[in-house]
Amino acid sequence: MIKISKHAIVMISNLKIKMTENPNIHEQQPFPSENLRPLGALSLGAEIEKSNNEPAVIAENLKRLERSGEVGQFLKNFYVAALNEEPILEKVVIVPSRADKRLKNAGGRAIPPDVSKSGQAELHIVTSGGWKPYKQIMASRKATATMTAEKLGIEPAQLDEKLFAAFVFVHELGHVVDWSQQFGYNRNNRRNTRLSEMAMLPIPHWLPSEVLKSKREATKYLSRHKDHLATKGIHSYEELAQAQDLAYHSMPTENRPDIFAARVVKKLIEQ
Ligand SMILES: [Zn+2]
Numbered sequence: 001m002i003k004i005s006k007h008a009i010v011m012i013s014n015l016k017i018k019m020t021e022n023p024n025i026h027e028q029q030p031f032p033s034e035n036l037r038p039l040g041a042l043s044l045g046a047e048i049e050k051s052n053n054e055p056a057v058i059a060e061n062l063k064r065l066e067r068s069g070e071v072g073q074f075l076k077n078f079y080v081a082a083l084n085e086e087p088i089l090e091k092v093v094i095v096p097s098r099a100d101k102r103l104k105n106a107g108g109r110a111i112p113p114d115v116s117k118s119g120q121a122e123l124h125i126v127t128s129g130g131w132k133p134y135k136q137i138m139a140s141r142k143a144t145a146t147m148t149a150e151k152l153g154i155e156p157a158q159l160d161e162k163l164f165a166a167f168v169f170v171h172e173l174g175h176v177v178d179w180s181q182q183f184g185y186n187r188n189n190r191r192n193t194r195l196s197e198m199a200m201l202p203i204p205h206w207l208p209s210e211v212l213k214s215k216r217e218a219t220k221y222l223s224r225h226k227d228h229l230a231t232k233g234i235h236s237y238e239e240l241a242q243a244q245d246l247a248y249h250s251m252p253t254e255n256r257p258d259i260f261a262a263r264v265v266k267k268l269i270e271q
Pocket residue numbers: 171172175254257
């Protein structure tokens with residue numbers, strides 16, 4: 001029998017934030033395994049105190065997520081777990097967002113401190129519209145969904161939209177970790193590395209979400225570079241979108257955040 005605690009209390013320095021349990025979490029468990037406990041029943045309080053120098057930012061982020069409906073409330077546990085893994089994340093400002101043009105096919109976006117409005121690293125994550133936007137991304141970016149399941153060590157059929165959203169969210173946090181670890185937030189190093197990786201994609205410098213957003217442009221590119229793309233086994237728009245997604249996730253600057261996301265998400269679901 002799985003025991004579910006009524007509330008998980010996260011203590012942040014002298015702040016106490018009550019993480020109200022989300023009743024919906026228990027309706028649907030991510031996997032049929034008995035070894036996994038429901039995601040709402042997490043108590044991660046003790047360790048966060050050690051690393052916390054930015055209680056105000058963390059408290060504000062938790063409040064914003066709490067106010068952002070089912071998705072935001074669900075992601076709170078993953079935020080705390082990621083913070084426990086990487087204290088560098090304590091300065092990140094989380095911005096719950098709508099699935100606008102930019103986020104529709106991605107779910108989330110990390111913005112470096114030298115580019116963001118707040119002057120801190122920002123994480124924009126889709127929380128409006130419930131789970132629907134994530135269901136749509138899983139449907140339109142099948143390669144991403146399959147790879148996510150693979151990285152979590154589960155079957156693709158076991159990946160539901162909640163787990164997928166959690167992975168997207170922690171992946172974006174992983175970008176911030178990566179920027180600080182790999183590039184010391186050095187803007188030129190970060191940009192040059194990214195540019196050289198993006199140049200190797202089937203359509204150089206396009207995000208996979210842009211291939212989905214601009215089908216017409218992508219199809220034009222395909223017909224202009226038919227022979228070259230055929231050598232990579234790409235003959236149709238669908239194959240192009242899939243290949244772009246796969247190649248994108250293989251880029252080191254994307255793979256490292258994926259590894260971070262897998263580590264954090266697995267830790268929570270296997271607890
Ligand atoms: Zn990414």
